[in-house]
Amino acid sequence: xxxxxxxxxxxxxxxxxxxxxxxxxxxxxxxxxxxxxxxxxxxxxxxxxxxxxxxxxxxxxxxxxxxxxxxxxxxxxxxxxxxxxxxxxxxxxxxxxxxxxxxxxxxxxxxxxxxxxxxxxxxxxxxxxxxxxxxxxxxxxxxxxxxxxxxxxxxxxxxxxxxxxxxxxxxxxxxxxxxxxxxxxxxxxxxxxxxxxxxxxxxxxxxxxxxxxxxxxxxxxxxxxxxxxxxxxxxxxxxxxxxxxxxxxxxxxxxxxxxxxxxxxxxxxxxxxxxxxxxxxxxxxxxxxxxxxxxxxxxxxxxxxxxxxxxxxxxxxxxxxxxxxxxxxxxxxxxxxxxxxxxxxxxxxxxxxxxxxxxxxxxxxxx
Ligand code: ATP
Numbered sequence: 001x002x003x004x005x006x007x008x009x010x011x012x013x014x015x016x017x018x019x020x021x022x023x024x025x026x027x028x029x030x031x032x033x034x035x036x037x038x039x040x041x042x043x044x045x046x047x048x049x050x051x052x053x054x055x056x057x058x059x060x061x062x063x064x065x066x067x068x069x070x071x072x073x074x075x076x077x078x079x080x081x082x083x084x085x086x087x088x089x090x091x092x093x094x095x096x097x098x099x100x101x102x103x104x105x106x107x108x109x110x111x112x113x114x115x116x117x118x119x120x121x122x123x124x125x126x127x128x129x130x131x132x133x134x135x136x137x138x139x140x141x142x143x144x145x146x147x148x149x150x151x152x153x154x155x156x157x158x159x160x161x162x163x164x165x166x167x168x169x170x171x172x173x174x175x176x177x178x179x180x181x182x183x184x185x186x187x188x189x190x191x192x193x194x195x196x197x198x199x200x201x202x203x204x205x206x207x208x209x210x211x212x213x214x215x216x217x218x219x220x221x222x223x224x225x226x227x228x229x230x231x232x233x234x235x236x237x238x239x240x241x242x243x244x245x246x247x248x249x250x251x252x253x254x255x256x257x258x259x260x261x262x263x264x265x266x267x268x269x270x271x272x273x274x275x276x277x278x279x280x281x282x283x284x285x286x287x288x289x290x291x292x293x294x295x296x297x298x299x300x301x302x303x304x305x306x307x308x309x310x311x312x313x314x315x316x317x318x319x320x321x322x323x324x325x326x327x328x329x330x331x332x333x334x335x336x337x338x339x340x341x342x343x344x345x346x347x348x349x350x351x352x353x354x355x356x357x358x359x360x361x362x363x364x365x366x367x
Contacts, residue, residue, distance in 0.1 A: 002064045002159040002192055004028040004051060009060030011046050011216075020046040022216040024060070028194060033186050035203035036196045038213035039239070044196035045083075047213070048164045051194065052081045064159060075106050082153035084165035086145040088137040094148050095120055095133040101156050123151045126181065142169045150178075154185065160192040168197075179206055200240045204228065212236050230356075234363040237287050237356060243320055243331045245287045245356065252282055259286065260328050263304040271357045274366045285363065287356035290320065290333040295340065296347040303347025305330065309340050323348060 005028070011021040021043045028034045036044050049055040051062060053074035062070045069077050080101065088097050098120045102111045111119070124130040127147045137145055146169045153161055167178045183206055186193050197203050203210050204224040212219040212227065212235075220232040231237035231245070238244040250265075251258045252275065257265045265286075275284075298306045307325035319339040321332040323346060330348060340346055357366040 003030040004160060004192060004194070005063040006047075006051070007061045007063070009047075009050060009062065010058050011043075011050060011055065012058055020216055021050075024216075024218060026211060026218065026221070028192060029209075030065075030192055031190045032208040033183065033193045033195065033206060035207035035210040036194060036213055037198070037200060037203040037210055037240075038196075039198055041215075042198075042213040043216040044198075044213060045164050046216075048081065048083075048162045048194065048196060051077075051160075052079055052162055053077050054081075075104065078159045079162050080153040080156050080158040080160075081162045082150045082164065082166045084146075084168045086137070086149040088145060088148055088152075090137050093134050093136055094124070094129060094140070097137070097148055098123060098133075098151050098155050101152060107156075119155055123155050126154070126185070127151050127178075143171060143174060146170060147178075150182075157189060157191060160194065161186070163193065163195045165196055165198070175202075182206070201242060204240070212239060214239075230365065231287075232365050234285060234287070234358050237358070241289055243290050243333065245289050246293075246330050247358070248286045248288065248328075248330070249360070250284045250286045252284055257284060257286060259305060260326065262306075262325060265304065265352055265355070268352060268357075268367075270367050274357075283360045284366075285358040285360050287358060288350050288354060290331040292350050292354040293330065293332045294349045295321075295332065295334060295338070296349045298345045298347040300347055300349075302349045304350065305348040307346060307348065309342050309344050309346055312339055312342050314339075321346075 006024050006026045009021055009024045012019050036047060038044050046055065050057055053072060057070060061068055099116050102116045102119065124133055127150060129144060129147050129151065132140060132144060146167065150166050167175050170178060179202065195206060207224055209223045210227065211221045214235055220227055220236050227236060227240055231240060234247060248259050252267065255267055257267050259265060296302045305325055307323040309321055310324045311322040313320040314336055317336055318333055319336040321339060323330050323332060332348065358364060359366055
């Protein structure tokens with residue numbers, strides 16, 4: 001187990017043409033399950049490769065506890081890695097692939113042959129690949145190969161697990177099961193785990209805490225609850241939460257905000273005091289989550305905005321409505337049994353305390 005620290009780490013590819021990571025500073029606490037969440041190309045795999053020693057930093061330092069590991073070889077770092085692409089040994093059976101990390105020369109004599117076989121069987125059972133132990137990788141499906149790759153990382157108890165989208169190729173049901181299993185294993189062993197994913201629901205459900213990475217920069221670090229409830233900027237607000245937060249361009253008019261020029265909302269004092277500091281006089285970005293909007297009758301005094309239902313997307317118990325007003329669209333998440341039909345006129349109501357306010361120039365959170 002170990003704390004992992006990245007200090008001012010930068011990484012370029014193609015002779016500087018592509019900047020994959022820009023001055024990243026991160027501290028991953030000992031024994032925690034840490035998710036690195038970000039869209040494709042954000043720099044997640046690069047971060048894992050740098051910590052594993054598969055790639056070298058251009059500048060900055062990496063520490064494991066208080067030991068600097070920036071220039072250590074991969075096999076000197078005591079981490080176990082599983083990538084989205086499985087990288088299994090094609091000529092070796094699943095059993096041999098799983099046993100391989102335990103037989104590495106650096107770990108000679110740590111494991112007897114009997115202990116190796118017992119551990120391999122244990123992991124194979126855990127991952128539901130026991131019946132595949134004598135097959136070669138080419139005789140497996142993509143999802144089965146991915147479980148073997150994961151097993152090869154889990155077979156050891158290193159100082160840290162580095163998982164790069166490790167269950168991306170599993171079907172939805174198996175992915176759900178594997179998430180639960182991974183979390184259980186991690187809690188049992190208490191091994192520091194860094195897990196990358198582009199799937200915000202996966203990160204929210206797995207992480208003790210997480211970082212949002214975007215174009216090689218950290219946008220926010222925090223617990224899933226902190227990030228969901230207080231997104232630091234518009235990027236995070238839109239990226240975390242499904243469907244994404246509605247962002248309404250609004251004008252400030254004295255003590256009020258005018259939403260799309262269609263409705264007035266009183267401006268909270270805490271936000272008003274921030275406006276002058278942030279040198280914003282006129283406009284604001286107001287965020288409201290789809291599940292914080294209530295449908296009311298369009299003739300009701302409670303209706304802040306009035307519009308027409310353009311689409312209804314039914315997702316079992318919940319439905320997502322797209323409501324249009326003038327050229328604007330707002331999404332609402334609600335119980336399917338209460339959802340109106342396409343084309344109906346509706347009123348939208350929400351509380352000012354459920355709104356998130358962002359600077360329209362920097363897109364940063366105001367309170
Ligand atoms: P994904 O979710 O698609 O795997 P990612 O967040 O893991 O994305 P990285 O793979 O770390 O992102 O890539 C970060 C940036 O660096 C991208 O612009 C990518 O194209 C680039 N990149 C990564 N590896 C290389 C490489 N070996 N040579 C050139 N560019 C690279």
